[in-house]
Amino acid sequence: MSLADEMFSALMDHSPLSASMLGVPGWEDRLEELSADSERTVRDRLAGILDKAETDTSEDPVTLAVIRQQGRAIVDRIDARLVEHTVATMSAPVNGLLMISSKIDVSQRLGLFPRYIAQAGDRVRDSDRRPLRRHLETGVQRMDAFLAQPVQEWEGGHSDGIRAAVAGFRDVLASVEDGRDDEHAGLCWLPDGERNYANLVRNYTTTSRTPDELHRLGLDVIASLREEYAEIGSRLWGTKDVPEIFRRLRTELLWESEEQMIASAVEAIARAEAEAPKWFGRMPGVGCQVLAVPAQEQRTSAIAFYQPAPADRSRPGTYWLNPLGATERSRTLSEVTAFHEAVPGHHYQFTIAAETELPNMRKYAFIEAYLEGWGLYTERLADEMGLYSSDEQRLGMLGLDAMRASRLVVDTGLHAFGWSRQKAVDYLRDNTVMTEPEIHSEIDRYIETPGQALAYMVGRLEIQRVRAEAEARMGDRFDVRAFHDLVVGSGAVPLSTLDDIVTAWSGAPGRSASSSR
Known part of the structure; x- marks a missing residue:
């Protein structure tokens, strides 16, 4: 063996x-x-x-x-x-x-x-x-x-x-x-908490970035997103006032029915599948279906998630949507979530990797900085692909960006800097468009899975960085379809290894693939 x-x-x-x-x-x-x-x-x-x-x-x-x-x-x-x-x-x-x-x-x-x-x-x-x-x-x-x-x-x-x-x-x-009470929510209040959190940060981000560096990174991304909110808000509603834009996103543009929510996801995925051949050379060999979470599971299920197709391809990949409380949720998150979870996000990632000749260790590795980084990368890629149907949906893209950037601030705040649960709640309320129930659900998730929430934005920024460097090195030789095929076809890898893979592909001398950052 x-x-x-x-x-x-x-x-x-x-x-x-x-x-x-x-x-x-x-x-x-x-x-x-x-x-x-x-x-x-x-x-x-x-x-x-x-x-x-x-x-x-x-x-x-x-x-x-x-x-x-x-x-x-x-x-x-x-x-x-x-x-x-x-x-x-x-x-x-x-x-x-x-x-x-x-x-x-x-x-x-x-x-x-x-x-x-x-x-x-x-x-x-x-x-x-x-x-707690x-x-x-x-x-x-x-x-x-x-x-x-x-x-x-x-x-x-x-x-x-x-x-x-x-x-x-x-x-x-x-x-x-x-x-524990809410004042002592993070790992730093538990025995060996500082050491354990440092290890989890390393494993979830596959980088050597410290909690302090990640915290500051999150603050910087949040600041830049406010500029994008103001730009789109001015175009859409004639206001650059970010709190007013947040208010509108929380209270307006809600779904009229559960059926409308499901139909929107189906339509978004169909548009993405039609456009994907311009951006990917290799297509997955199995499709992606959209299903509603069964009624008996809706109260405990996530809002949306992806389930890969089995190895025998006896069913397609599945994008599960939870319709519970649909009419109280913003429809602006519909398209961005579909692109992240389904096409060209996790569905392409899991399916194409599983169809390679890589060993199972590579096909099915669960490296969240790569996996969730790719999902978040495709949210912005979808904008390049022209997939968002309106500025309203682009605001949804910014909304999820803000949530992932806030995770860098809040996760490190809770587990490294001793933030109370309420301080974390307040930060999300001030810097994202999440509703109050969503905020509390997210905070409880961060408390119970320390470090995991850091993977998304760290991975996204790293994939964008290695792409930009490859484009600069290759100039007119750069082929975005080949780049995406390389990233997805390599299976899940640590971010430092992805850097080495892309560096070698783009023709520049690089470190060995086993080196770490």
């Missing part, structure tokens, strides 16, 4: 649900082990592979860079013990399990659900890293909501055991009396 295959197997053994979500066969009857002993075993296995990677000469440098990044990322997340204080959002093990179960075939692993849920409860109950009090309350509410629903089709003959385990987990959350 090659080192790449060895690491890929170790990662899928650690997270079989990820294999199923990616459509990779072979792990359908397994479920992650959450006990501390099991995580130590996983850590030791990954550390051994990482040791081999330091002296391996059989793999190419790009694949070695991916192996190292992926192994270190899991090791650092295990060391941070996030499972012990992540209970409210979809990042929480039990919440994620219940959400994913309706998206994939879980029939062969249903008997493992009670143990998994019980292990999650054990980790929370026995930990010195307490969740409000997150414990949210977790209890989520478990109560699940238990109040009729038995789901996927539960099959295991419903009694699963529901008993969920009830037990609910009781664990309710029994924790010393949850």
Whole structure:
């Protein structure tokens, strides 16, 4: 077995649900082990592979860079013990399990659900890293909501055991009396928090940028976006007043119906597919469908997300839209979200990489600075492609840009600089067009997945940088279709490695692909 295959197997053994979500066969009857002993075993296995990677000469440098990044990322997340204080959002093990179960075939692993849920409860109950009090309350509410629903089709003959385990987990959350208050929301207030956050920042951004540098970067991007808001606002409404533009975006331009929201996404994706051949030389071999999140899942589901096609291509890629509360949400985010999640965003990225001859380690690597950086890059690429139907929709593009830039400020503020939850909420309220429920949902996400929110803007800016440098080097020889084929066809890679790949392609001397920045 090659080192790449060895690491890929170790990662899928650690997270079989990820294999199923990616459509990779072979792990359908397994479920992650959450006990501390099991995580130590996983850590030791990954550390051994990482040791081999330091002296391996059989793999190419790009694949070695991916192996190292992926192994270190899991090791650092295990060391941070996030499972012990992540209970409210979809990042929480039990919440994620219940959400994913309706998206994939879980029939062969249903008997493992009670143990998994019980292990999650054990980790929370026995930990010195307490969740926020409000997150414990949210977790209890989520478990109560699940238990109040009729038995789901996927539960099959295991419903009694699963529901008993969920009830037990609910009781664990309710029994924790010393949850953290909102003034102590970030990792910096927990044991080893500063070290753990530094490791997570490195793994999620795949750069050496410090929290302080990222914080200042976010402030700078927010300032530049205000100029763009003023320009479009003046053209659209005759005002350059950014607070007034924000007010209009929050309170006007709302959907008239759920059906209108779905139809808009379908139309946007169709326009993107028609224009894409001018910007990509390689097209995905499977299409992208748009589906509404089922009614029973809408209260706990994200607003929108993408699910790749399975390896056997038995169904297309799927762009899931949550219609809950559609008539209270701005329609300006419709097109930009479709371009990010579907075409030419994650659908092209996941599908084209899966159709290459790359090893599975490269096809399915989950490097979020690359993955989410590409998604955010395509939001601006869509403007180059002429895909936005109006200035209203371009304001939606700026709205998501502002959210991602604010994440740099807020995530570092919470976890490195000790911000209270309320200070983070206030920052998003002043600098984005998100509604109040969206703001609170986002902040809770940042608290429970420290560092992840940094990946988007860091990745976008890096892809834009390497493209601009390649264009400057190549001049008239630069072909944007070839550039996009190169970036997507290389699979997910660390940003420093992407720099090396593009530098070599564009004809300039560069560092070795295994170097780090």
